[in-house]
Amino acid sequence: MSKNKDKSKKPKKIRPEVLKGFRDYPPSDEIARQKMVAVFRSVFESFGFSPLQTPSLEKIETLKGADYGADNLATIFSFVGPEKVDMALRFELTASLARYVAGNGELTLPFRRYQIGPVWRVDKPGPGRFREFTQFDIDSVGTESMLADAEIMAAISKSFDKLGIENYKIKYSNRKILNGLAKMIGIPDDKAPDVFRVIDKLDKQGIEAVKLELGPGRTDKSGDKIPGLGLDENHITHIVNFLSLEVDPEKNALQFISSVVARKMSDDPDRSASFELFSALNSSEDGREELKSGYDELIEINNYLKNLGVPDEKAQIDLTIVRGLGYYTGPVFETILTDLPDYGSVFAGGRYDGLVERFTGKKIPAVGASAGVDRLLAALIKMGKIKADPTVSQVLVTVMDKEQTSEYISILNEIRDAGIKAEIFLGQTKSFTKQMKYADRVGIPVAVILGSDEIENKTVTIKNLIAGGEQAKDVADREEWLKAENIQVTISRSEMITNLKTLLSKIENL
RNA sequence: GCCGGGGUAGCUCAGCUUGGUUAGAGCGCCUGAUUGUGGAUCAGGAGGCCGGCGGUUCAAUUCCGCCCCUCGGUACCA
Numbered sequence: 001m002s003k004n005k006d007k008s009k010k011p012k013k014i015r016p017e018v019l020k021g022f023r024d025y026p027p028s029d030e031i032a033r034q035k036m037v038a039v040f041r042s043v044f045e046s047f048g049f050s051p052l053q054t055p056s057l058e059k060i061e062t063l064k065g066a067d068y069g070a071d072n073l074a075t076i077f078s079f080v081g082p083e084k085v086d087m088a089l090r091f092e093l094t095a096s097l098a099r100y101v102a103g104n105g106e107l108t109l110p111f112r113r114y115q116i117g118p119v120w121r122v123d124k125p126g127p128g129r130f131r132e133f134t135q136f137d138i139d140s141v142g143t144e145s146m147l148a149d150a151e152i153m154a155a156i157s158k159s160f161d162k163l164g165i166e167n168y169k170i171k172y173s174n175r176k177i178l179n180g181l182a183k184m185i186g187i188p189d190d191k192a193p194d195v196f197r198v199i200d201k202l203d204k205q206g207i208e209a210v211k212l213e214l215g216p217g218r219t220d221k222s223g224d225k226i227p228g229l230g231l232d233e234n235h236i237t238h239i240v241n242f243l244s245l246e247v248d249p250e251k252n253a254l255q256f257i258s259s260v261v262a263r264k265m266s267d268d269p270d271r272s273a274s275f276e277l278f279s280a281l282n283s284s285e286d287g288r289e290e291l292k293s294g295y296d297e298l299i300e301i302n303n304y305l306k307n308l309g310v311p312d313e314k315a316q317i318d319l320t321i322v323r324g325l326g327y328y329t330g331p332v333f334e335t336i337l338t339d340l341p342d343y344g345s346v347f348a349g350g351r352y353d354g355l356v357e358r359f360t361g362k363k364i365p366a367v368g369a370s371a372g373v374d375r376l377l378a379a380l381i382k383m384g385k386i387k388a389d390p391t392v393s394q395v396l397v398t399v400m401d402k403e404q405t406s407e408y409i410s411i412l413n414e415i416r417d418a419g420i421k422a423e424i425f426l427g428q429t430k431s432f433t434k435q436m437k438y439a440d441r442v443g444i445p446v447a448v449i450l451g452s453d454e455i456e457n458k459t460v461t462i463k464n465l466i467a468g469g470e471q472a473k474d475v476a477d478r479e480e481w482l483k484a485e486n487i488q489v490t491i492s493r494s495e496m497i498t499n500l501k502t503l504l505s506k507i508e509n510l
Numbered sequence: 511g512c513c514g515g516g517g518u519a520g521c522u523c524a525g526c527u528u529g530g531u532u533a534g535a536g537c538g539c540c541u542g543a544u545u546g547u548g549g550a551u552c553a554g555g556a557g558g559c560c561g562g563c564g565g566u567u568c569a570a571u572u573c574c575g576c577c578c579c580u581c582g583g584u585a586c587c588a
Contacts, residue, residue, distance in 0.1 A: 015561095020579070064588080075587075092588075124511080127582070197586095226585065325588065400546070432546055440548040451546055465548070472549035488547085 021123065021131030032388040033134075033377050036163065037116060040136055040371075043159040044114045047151060049138055052113035054096040056120075060086040062099045077120045077131075089120040093137040094355060094368060101141050102359030109142025109364070116373065128375055138349075139368030141356065146297055149331045149351060149367045150304030156335055156347050156369060157310045164385045165337065170310075171318035172301065172333035175350070176294025177257060178322055183287030184260075185238045187231070194229050195239070196322040202243060203320075203336075204344065211240055243320055253319045254295075261292045297331060327352045331367070343379045347371040390443030394504055395422035398435045400451040407455060411448065411496075418497045420504065422448075439465055445507050446500065449488075460496050463488035466507055 018024065025033070041051075060078055078088035090096055093115050101111055116136045123131060138155065140148040153170050160168045178199070182192045198213045212218035214236045217228030231239075242253075298317060305315050323332040332350035337343055349369025356364040380386040397412050399405070408424055415422040423444075425435045439447050449461040467487040491499055 017579090095588085121587080123587075125580085126584095324586095327588075398547090430545065433544070433548075436546095436548045438548090447547085449546075453546085461546090463547075468548065478544085478550070 019131070021125040023130060023132075027392070028388045028390045029377075031392060032381060032386050033373065035386055036377055036380060037136070037373065039162050040159050041114070041116075043162055044138055044155055046158075047155045049112045049114045049155070052097070052100065052115050053117065054090075054093070054100060054115070056089055056118070057081075057087050058090055058096060058099070060088045063088055063090060063095045075122045077122055091119055091121045093117065093119065093135055093370070094139070094352075097137070097139055097141065097368075098355040098366075099359060101364065102356050110148070111141045112139070113141075114138045128378060130374070134373040136371045136373050137368060139366055141366040141368075142364050143367070144365045146300040146331070147304050149333075150301045150308060152349065152367060152369050153301075153305060153315060153333055154308040154310050157314050160335070160347075163380065165380070165383065167338040168314065168335055169338055170315040170333055170335045171321050172298075172315065172331060173317065173319050173321040174294035174298045174331050175322065175328050176290045176297070176330060177319060180287040180289070180291025180294060181238075181242060183284045183290065185235060186284070187235055191229065191231070193326045195231070196326075197324050198229060199239070199243065199320065199322045200324040203341075207240065207243065210243070211236060214239060254298075254317065257291065257295050257319075261288065261295055294330070301331060323348065323350055325350075327354060329353045333369070337379055337383075339383060340379050343375060346376045346379060392421050393423050393442065393444045394420050395446045395448055395500065396435070396439040396444045397422060397424040397448045398432065398439075398450070399425045400432065400449070404450070404455060408450065411450065411460070411493075414497065415448070415500065418501070420497075420500055436465075440469070446503060448496070448500075454490065458493050459490050460493055461488055461490045462496070462499055462503065464503060464507070 057079075060076075063076065076088045076091050078086065081087045097113070097115070101107060101109075114137065116134065118132050118134050120132050123129060125131060138152055140152065153172065157168075157170060175196075178196065179192060182195060183189075187195060195214065198210055201213070202210050209218060213226060213228050214231045215228050215233070216230065218226050302317065306312075321332055321334060323334065328350040330351035330353075332348075334345035334348035336345055347369060348371075349367070351365070351367040353363055353365045355366065356362070377386070381388060395415055397408055397415070399408060412422055412424050425438065427434065427438060429435070436447065438444075445464070445466050447463040447465060449463060451461075454460055464487045471487060489499070
């Protein structure tokens with residue numbers, strides 16, 4: 001009863017909760033993330049991409065196009081602004097890039113930029129999926145050259161190398177190939193994007209699921225019904241036949257396509273698997289042209305990649321790659337981590353020619369790629385490629401005697417000026433034990449200790465907390481542990497900086 | 511959107527089936543043993559709108575309904 005009384009007197013507390021689908025990034029996450037981003041930044045800059053930053057909020061037409069409808073807006077955070085302007089948080093970075101290019105007519109093309117920033121979507125949060133997340137984009141706008149596409153792929157490859165990831169693969173293809181095939185077997189134009197969307201699931205769901213979704217639909221593991229596209233049996237067989245040429249996708253499928261382009265069935269190494277498909281490919285000359293163009297581009301990119309020094313095992317042609325998005329028009333590619341196939345594609349993109357046209361009416365060709373920073377980081381941490389330090393602080397200057405504060409500060413200044421990240425203990429307690437505990441908990445690896453002894457003798461004591469922590473494992477008795485310390489040295493002040501630097505570099509390399 | 515698990519202390523969870531005294535445990539946290547040294551140990555302590563609203567009841571953390579949130583699967587992903 002008395003408890004209840006107390007409660008009613010208390011002011012209502014605010015629950016410290018974040019919004020659904022949002023989250024905090026504690027220092028350890030953010031430190032790791034910044035390390036990773038620094039690598040991408042430096043590689044892309046070495047390729048001559050410059051940073052661009054655009055607003056988080058845009059006019060809604062910028063993001064959705066002029067004909068935005070109510071159901072289209074379901075997954076975008078939209079508002080009516082103070083001046084009654086419809087606006088929304090960006091859900092990706094490309095639309096803003098297109099707006100930027102279109103709105104700056106004096107911009108010299110090709111324009112090549114990278115951009116990193118948060119984007120927002122009103123999705124249902126799922127595993128590794130949030131309403132606010134960070135994307136990393138690179139794009140080259142205003143160039144038709146396939147070298148632009150190859151360069152983006154090469155930059156991705158370089159970045160992954162530099163991050164120490166050995167097992168990744170950039171798989172690439174060209175939309176025009178499947179587009180052409182679709183035309184040639186008579187799939188209506190308006191169905192083609194849906195077909196691609198389904199084919200895109202091949203990796204995750206397998207050929208049988210794709211087959212069913214092209215046709216009558218299927219029921220997934222949870223018992224939910226997934227509607228199919230309702231293509232007729234004939235079309236499905238042709239598509240599946242083509243996708244099944246993937247035994248050695250680079251060779252068989254490519255040769256098959258070149259034989260289609262040349263209209264010579266005899267060039268096809270796998271007649272039995274593709275004869276049926278081949279014989280169906282007679283209906284559309286348009287389709288054949290598109291197929292040929294896609295094939296040529298693919299080969300061109302393949303050559304450029306060789307020139308750029310991307311090894312074959314890192315970048316491979318895979319004709320089953322289509323990408324789900326509708327706006328891709330030519331080359332498409334995605335990067336997977338072969339050790340972590342569950343993470344899906346972690347850096348992907350392709351050529352899109354229509355995005356700037358929305359604003360200017362002029363077609364400006366562009367190619368770009370986008371990475372989900374958070375997912376990639378999760379993968380890196382899982383693979384042990386990035387260390388998640390709990391703090392950036394490297395040195396704690398402990399406070400033994402408040403009377404000596406100015407002395408401590410001058411030591412602190414000296415350490416900081418030497419480029420070492422350092423802090424002085426700012427807590428309330430006088431207990432020295434607490435200060436060591438603080439350093440330990442926060443994860444500061446080194447303590448600099450100055451008591452009356454040190455000050456009198458113009459020395460400092462430097463303690464390696466990492467090594468101390470290791471030693472604690474073997475010692476059960478407190479007295480023994482305290483005495484066993486050969487993990488700290490007392491040296492003259494003039495030697496302090498050199499000593500700290502060697503110690504810290506030793507700790508870094510652990 | 512659909513299917514399923516869950517929401518009780520800072521964290522991980524027990525209790526709920528069968529409503530009823532003071533809602534527990536482990537870990538963590540705070541204080542001290544130990545004001546010049548982190549771990550371990552020991553002693554003491556703080557910390558709960560039992561997710562929210564409504565219903566049934568003399569009585570609800572417990573039963574019922576709705577909602578919210580969360581986790582996993584699936585769909586969507588411009």
